[in-house]
Amino acid sequence: MQRLRIHSAGRRFIQRLGFSLVQAALFGCLLGLLVSQRVSRPVRPDDTPGPSLSPSGVVDMLSGWLDGGERVFYDWRIRQLGERSERSDRVVLVSIDDDTLAEAQQGPRADIAAYPWPRQVMGGMVHRLVEEGASVVMLDFAYPELSPRACVTPARTGRGALSQDDDALRALLDQDPDQSVLAFRWGAEGTRTLPPTGRLWPYRVRLGSYPGPTEARVRAQSVLALQRPAFLIPAGQGLEVWAGVADEGEGRSLGEQLGTLSASIQERRAADDAFRVAPVDLFLSLASVQVTGLDPEKLQEVRQLQHPVTPLLGTSSGYGATTLPADPDGVVRGVPHLVAYSPHGRERHVLPSLPLAAAMRLAGTQKLRYADGRLHIGDKYSVPMDASGYSLLRWEAPSATRGARGPLARSIRAWNVLLNLFDTQAERPARFDHDLDGRAVILTNTSSYAPERRVTPIGPGIANGAILGQALANILSSDGITRVAPRMDMLATMGLAFIGAFLALSFSWLLRSVSGAVLFVGVALAAGAGYVAAAGWLFVNERQWIAVAGPLWSMGLAFLVTTIYAFRTEQDVRDFVHSALGRYVSPEVARLVARDVSLMRPERRKMSVYLCDIEGFTRLAETLPPEQLVPLLNTFLTEMTAVVRATAGQVDTYIGDSVLAFWGAPVRTDRHAHLACEAALKLQAVLAQKQPVWEKQFGHRLSVRAGIDTGDLLVGDMGSELKSHYTVMGDAVGMAGRLEGANKQYGTQVLVGETTAQLASDAYVFREVDRVLVRDQPNPVRIHELLGRRGEFSGEKQAGMALYEKALTAYYARDFLVAQELFRRCGVEHGDPVARVYVQRCQGHIQTPPPADWDGVIRWRRRASDRG
Incomplete structure (x- = not known):
């Protein structure tokens, strides 16, 4: 074992374990x-920095790749959850679709x-929906400008006009206080618009004094509606x-128009700008919310607002944002329920989304509380939300529908609502029953005039209003998706890295092996x-989003690197095994030897050996040219080796056309005799298949003859320092060679020794062929022919075997006449070559009877080439 200068399996394992960890x-x-x-809210592609070779640029690029992969797995889980969900009927979509517009064009009302x-x-539609039982109506329409149907009275100066259309909408909404929510939009980019400077309005007119800010704002609203600057200037305990x-x-004309007959007119002062009230200030006073437990500094800050025009602002309605930012891949996955806005760098205002504003109206509260990753709306509703105000949507459908309803259970055509409105205005019974009792309604536009539909995890083509409706449904059921804490994602990533290495x-x-690599x-x-x-289970059952892409990448990389290292460290062991045992050693044997190289140490053990060669190969070698002989020999040896390996x-070793193989080393087995017999039968089957x-x-x-014997043999790595080989030595090797050569005498293909036949007789069928005495052996042995596996013989074959056994019994009983006749029948009826040999022996014994001490034993001489 001088050449085994490799570490033990245990030490190699410790090295690989340390590296893998x-x-x-x-x-x-x-x-x-x-x-x-991770970034908790959607990041616009414009906000994402371009590729950079700096460390931060590389980190951003890698994070982008991970986030892209994570979004794919997130969308898959969302659809899995949708398949196990039921569409919500607590929110109903009223859709102004193309059919509604077509009906309106052909309808009796010219104004629509x-x-x-x-x-x-x-x-009127909002009022009608409330009359039909809607608990709250959300208008998914931004009205940042006066109505195009504004009416200008001749008494006005032309600098501004009250819109009777806007006033009418406000008046109708005021009929149902706290049951309507108007929409506004925001943008995260751009610059804030500053109010006009004082040089445009050099004078100011006093329009009244009020005890509190609420009354003062109502008066200021009428000023702002005329597109004039308004100022709330403190005066004692009140406001002017x-x-x-x-x-x-x-100034006098404006005072008369607004009902102030004795208006005070003064030159405007520079200090008045500190008290100026812009339309956005009035809007913020109505729309802002207070949230306890949340740091406004962490909210997404918006820089632009498109709020309802001033005449539409009133205290009887709520106000919520309809802006739905998409992820960098253009997919909308959530709603920013809260954003921050600081006009001109002043006080920070927190603004709600349209679904959140509607939920506050339904809960009858203005109190919001953030705790433990959830936003609580009073004591009635709550929804998962992160500290930036962003809430992931739980979609209650696995795929988007073709209609307007999207993930919701129902949608109603706005035309049906209009018909009900016209019917009631004409004092007729409403023709449609929409079953809206206690349900929230979102009035939205899904026609060709509507903004482009959005792409979502459940598919493209979903209207903005349907997404907002799904967000409100989540709030009303206090349900949603919660992303686990960053530390949990990190632990999962590290855990899978160790699993991959393990x-x-x-x-x-x-x-x-190839099959092993596939399994690996x-x-x-x-x-x-x-x-x-x-x-996926955690997502569907617990609504918990844990990272997938990052942990899978960590597991894959750890798995790959550990595999490469383990493969390289085992290369020396594999080289040794293949050099000692041969190139065609089976993977199982190689694996066991690599784990325990002590199996290669020389020792004496009981084994079975097999030796075969091609019948008539010498004559064949003399007739075939080398370019045909070598491929034929290589093909035979390859098939033979494959059988042994299997x-x-x-x-x-290969000795010309002969092959010497053994079983029971280097890996021990008690079934070495069975395996040798199985190899002999399999080779015969392969030859029969390949012959054509x-x-x-x-x-x-090709015809192959083989000999098999079992005995105590010396096995190990033997040879010189220049060349050595893992081989066997012993009497069984020589006996296998003599058995192989004896096949020619008996006309058989596979002869086995007595020990082999005894050990394998439970699975294979043998018959005694002869009793021989080998030189230098004290006792004779019986040699047998391997006939096949038990249970695989036909009736004719079994009859032939029985006839042979009967003949052999008569032969050793010295009844040579009977034995000769029985052997003759075996040869004629069953084509038995061994029987023909005994027919000739019986004839000789009949002519010259053997001595009285005859025992039927044939004496063999040891061949010079025998190894023992």
């Missing part, structure tokens, strides 16, 4: 940090023949409302699939 920790930490440093409809009609005008005449370390031995990869894929399934045997091909290719058929 280190690299698993490395990948787990790096990827875990990337996964944990063109879209957009008058705001008075929209207010002033309006900016161009001159004194315009799998590679534990199953790297499978890489020694399958183990890794199964582990990854198991984690994905577990993450039966866990070891090829010792070989005959066609080489022009010759």
Whole structure:
């Protein structure tokens, strides 16, 4: 064993274990940090920095890749959850679709023949929906400008006009206080618009004094509706409302128009700008909410607002944002329920989404509380939300529908609501029963005039209003998706890195064969699939979003690197095994030897040996040219070696056309005799199958003779320092050679020794062929022919075997006449070559009877080539 200068299996395992733990920790930490440093809200593509070779640029690029992969797995889980959900009927969509517009153009009312409809009609629809039982109506329409149907009275100066259409909408909404929510939009980019400077309005007119800000704001609203600047200037315990005008005449006219007959007109002062009230200030006073337990600094800050025009602002309605930012891939996955806005760098205001504003109206509260990752609306509703105000949507459908309703259970055509409105205005019974009792309604536009539909995890083509409706349904059911804490994602990433390293370390031995490599990869894929399934279960059943892409990447990288390292460290062991045992050693044997190289040490053990050669090969070698002979021989030896390998045997050597193989070393087994017999039968089957091909290719058929024997043999790595070989030595090797040669005498193909036949008789059928005495052996042995496996003989074959046994019994009983006749029948009826040999022996014994001490034993001489 001088050449076995390799570490033990235990020490090699410790080395691989240490390496795998280190690299698993490395990948787990790096990827875990990337996964944990996630952006909680959608980031617009314009906000994402371009590729950079700086460290921060590389980190951003890697984070982008991970986030992209994570979104794919997130969308899959969302659809899985949708398949197990029921569409909500607590929110109903009222859709202004193309059919509604077509009906309106052909309808009796000229004012709705063109879209957009008058705001008075929209207010009538809201009032009608409330009358039909709607608990709250959300208008998914932004009205940042006065109605195009505004009416200007001749008495006005032309600088501004009250819109009767807007006033009518406000008046209709006021009929149902706290049951309507108007929409506004926001933008995260751009610059804030500053109010006009004082030079445009050099004078100011006093319009009244009020005890509190509420009354003062109502008065200021009428000023702002005329597109004049309004000022709320403190005066004692109250507030005075002033309006900016161009001159004194315009001031008197404005005062008369607003019902102030003795208006005080003064020059405007620079200090007045500190008390100026802009339309946005009035809007913020109505729309802002207070949230306890939440840091407003962490909310997304918006820079632009498109709020309802001033005449539409009133205290009887709520106000919510309809802006739905998409992720970098253009998919809307959630709603920012809260955003922050700081006009001109002043006080920070918190603004709600349209669904949140509606939920506050339904809960009858203005109190919001943030705790433990959930936003609580009073004591009635709550929804998962992160500290930035962003809430992931739980979609209650696996795919988007073709209609307007999207993930919701129902949608109603706005035309049906209009018909009900017209019926009631005409004092007729409403023709449609929409079953809206206690349900929230969102009035939205899904026609060709509507903004482009949005892409969502459940598919494209979903209207903005349907998404907002789903968000409100989540709030009303206090349901949603919660993303686990960043530390949990990091722990999952690190855990899967160690799992990947462990799998590679534990199953790297499978890489020694193609099928094993497939299984090896399958183990890794199964582990990854198991984690994905577990993450899916957690998502569907617990509404918890745990990272998938990052942990899978960490597991894959740790698995790959550990595999490469383990493969390289085992290369020396594999080289030794193949150099000692041969190139065709089976993977199982190689694996066991690699684990315990002590199996290669020389020792004496009981084994079975097999020796075979091609019948008539010498004559064949003289007739075939080398370019045909060598391929034929190589093909035969390859097939023979494959059979030995398939039966866990070891090829010792090739001697011309002969093959010496053994079983029972280097891996111990008690079934070495069975395996040797199985190899002999399998080789005969392979020869029978390949004969037609070989005959066609080489022009010759091959016949193989083999001998098998079992005994105590010396086995081990033997040879010189220059060349050595793992081989066997002993009497059984020589006996196997003599048995192989004796096949020619008996006309058999496989002869086995007595010990082999005894050990394998439970699974294979043998028959005694002869009793021989080998030189230098004290006792004779019986040699047998291997006939086949038990249970695989036909009736005719069994009859032939019985006849042979009867003849052999008569032969050793010295009844040579009977034996000769029985052997003759075996040869004629069953084509038995061994029987023909005994017919000749019986004839000789009949002519010259053997002596009285005759025992039927034939004496063999040892061949010079025998190894023992």
